[in-house]
Amino acid sequence: MDLHQAPVLRDLDLCLESGEVIGLMGANGSGKSTLLSVLATLIRPTAGTVELFGRQIDATSARTARLRVALVGHSAALYDRLTLEENLRLVARLTGRPRRRVPEVLADVGLARAAGRPAIACSQGMRRRAELARVMLTEPDLLLLDEVHTGLDYDAAPLVGRVLAEVRSRWGAGVLVSHEAGRVSDLCDRTVGLRSGRVETVVAR
Ligand SMILES: Nc1ncnc2c1ncn2[C@@H]1O[C@H](COP(=O)(O)OP(=O)(O)OP(=O)(O)O)[C@@H](O)[C@H]1O
Structure with a gap:
């Protein structure tokens, strides 16, 4: 995946299973938000393919897939x-x-x-x-949460666990981007570490 001709994601091969939530961690600029944007079909990779719900994503299938995906990103939609x-x-x-x-x-x-x-x-x-x-x-089948705990107070934090549990119960999947290892290990089945746009580590709970 290139943005302004600089590669941001490289050699990325990642598969999410039904009912699974993965935590995405990595340094600032390692490509976490870019990967979520690719999964949300907001940007198209310059090389490689993305498959969602069993279908390869192109301009037509993206429109249908998008209805089943929710992204909570840095700025509120x-x-x-x-x-x-x-x-x-x-x-x-x-x-x-x-x-x-x-x-x-x-x-x-x-x-x-x-x-x-x-x-x-x-x-x-x-x-x-x-x-x-x-x-x-x-009620998305793929839930993408980008540093969603930021700004949430103590009472609201459990809502994140609740929406992820709801996705799991529908046999959907989730991706949680966070810098907090404790939250990721509490909420996720696997932790994927990105470094300079590449998967560096994968740790199962
Ligand atoms: N619209 C854009 N145009 C050009 N480069 C971009 C754009 N968006 C992101 N980048 C670059 O892509 C790289 C990855 O950015 P990204 O936002 O995905 O990182 P991140 O891991 O989510 O970082 P953070 O932890 O700071 O949120 C960075 O080098 C960034 O400068």
């Missing part, structure tokens, strides 16, 4: 001017999920009272919680 509830209703409409579940998932992440607040007026942690509500609403 929320429209600032829409309220949290409007944001989730929009997600429900775009992904064909039932809108009636929106109040329920907002309550699940502790945002019932903030549902009517514009996203721009929410704290970083509240926005993160709203993104976890999006994950609960869309």
Whole structure:
């Protein structure tokens, strides 16, 4: 995978099993977020192939696969001017999920009272919680979490374990990028260490 002609991911051969959650660790700039973007079909590798749900990813299959993938990345995927509830209703409409579940998932992440607040007026942690509500609403088969604990308070941290457990229970798979070895070993079945875009270590729990 090249970005601006500099290779970012190289010789990467990684397979996620159904029901498995892997932890992705590595130094800043080692390629973790880039790998998540490739898996989320947001960027296409310049060489090699990506297979999701048994199908090789191209422009057509990416559109279908994307409906089964959720990425919680560094910046919240929320429209600032829409309220949290409007944001989730929009997600429900775009992904064909039932809108009636929106109040329920907002309550699940502790945002019932903030549902009517514009996203721009929410704290970083509240926005993160709203993104976890999006994950609960869309029930992805592949869940990609990029340093998701950042900004979450003590009460909200278990929500990450919960969404990963839900993915596992549906026989989906998850990838958790984190710099915290303790969290990775608690939440993941395998830890994959990246170094300069290559898999350096794989450690099973
Ligand atoms: N849009 C881009 N254009 C050019 N280079 C990029 C782009 N995005 C990332 N890179 C480069 O790709 C490499 C990997 O970046 P990436 O964000 O995947 O690392 P990371 O492991 O997630 O780092 P961190 O722990 O700091 O979040 C870095 O050298 C970075 O400078």
